[in-house]
Amino acid sequence: MSDAPSSDASSSTDRLVLMRGDLTTVAADALVNTANASLMGGGGVDGALHRAAGPRLRAECRKLRGCPMGEARITGAGLLPARYVIHAVGPMWRGGQHGERELLANCYRQVFALVEAHDLRSVAFPSIATGVYGFPIEEAAPIALRAMLSALERLASLERVTAVLFSDADLAVYRRTLDALRTPS
Numbered sequence: 001m002s003d004a005p006s007s008d009a010s011s012s013t014d015r016l017v018l019m020r021g022d023l024t025t026v027a028a029d030a031l032v033n034t035a036n037a038s039l040m041g042g043g044g045v046d047g048a049l050h051r052a053a054g055p056r057l058r059a060e061c062r063k064l065r066g067c068p069m070g071e072a073r074i075t076g077a078g079l080l081p082a083r084y085v086i087h088a089v090g091p092m093w094r095g096g097q098h099g100e101r102e103l104l105a106n107c108y109r110q111v112f113a114l115v116e117a118h119d120l121r122s123v124a125f126p127s128i129a130t131g132v133y134g135f136p137i138e139e140a141a142p143i144a145l146r147a148m149l150s151a152l153e154r155l156a157s158l159e160r161v162t163a164v165l166f167s168d169a170d171l172a173v174y175r176r177t178l179d180a181l182r183t184p185s
């Protein structure tokens with residue numbers, strides 16, 4: 001690795017936005033849902049997105065007949081300010097020795113594979129698995145941010161990736177983690 005700053009790397013970080021807010025109000029080509037394996041709704045982001053999207057989203061999800069943990073599926077977005085919802089099924093945290101980190105990284109990879117396949121320009125994420133599923137945010141943030149930076153480097157047509165954090169504390173963890181990833185070691 002060279003010590004010289006890379007213009008590609010800086011343009012990837014310019015296209016990555018971290019914000020505190022409610023995902024259901026963010027405009028993007030796709031909003032990522034923190035779904036469960038049934039894809040039939042639940043609490044947290046899942047409940048909020050389904051409420052805001054209306055019954056059409058549930059009808060589309062029903063047709064998919066579920067999604068394994070660590071994978072993602074795409075549907076329309078109903079009444080949400082987006083074209084698509086990408087449903088990612090995160091891992092439940094069981095102490096960290098059960099492949100949780102790999103499963104979470106795979107969720108992000110699968111979301112970006114769908115972003116690429118549908119030629120999307122923007123995608124907004126919540127912090128997958130760090131709510132009901134109990135994945136520690138300090139562990140999840142570097143996995144999420146590495147995946148986002150790597151997709152931005154790879155996909156020139158991707159104009160914006162937004163991480164929407166629900167609390168100031170979560171946003172601070174993401175900011176700190178991104179600074180650490182940007183600082184050459």
Ligand code: AR6
Pocket residue numbers: 021022023024034035036041042043044045046047048090126127128129130131132133134135164165166170
């Ligand atoms: N906008 C942005 N972030 C939010 C919002 C929102 N409207 N609401 C919650 N968060 P979670 P998980 C944050 O629980 O851990 C569901 O029941 C929240 O504070 O939505 O992957 C599903 O059906 C946390 O930081 O997702 C599954 O059964 C993060 O989003 C299960 O929960 C993720 O929290 C999935 O659990």
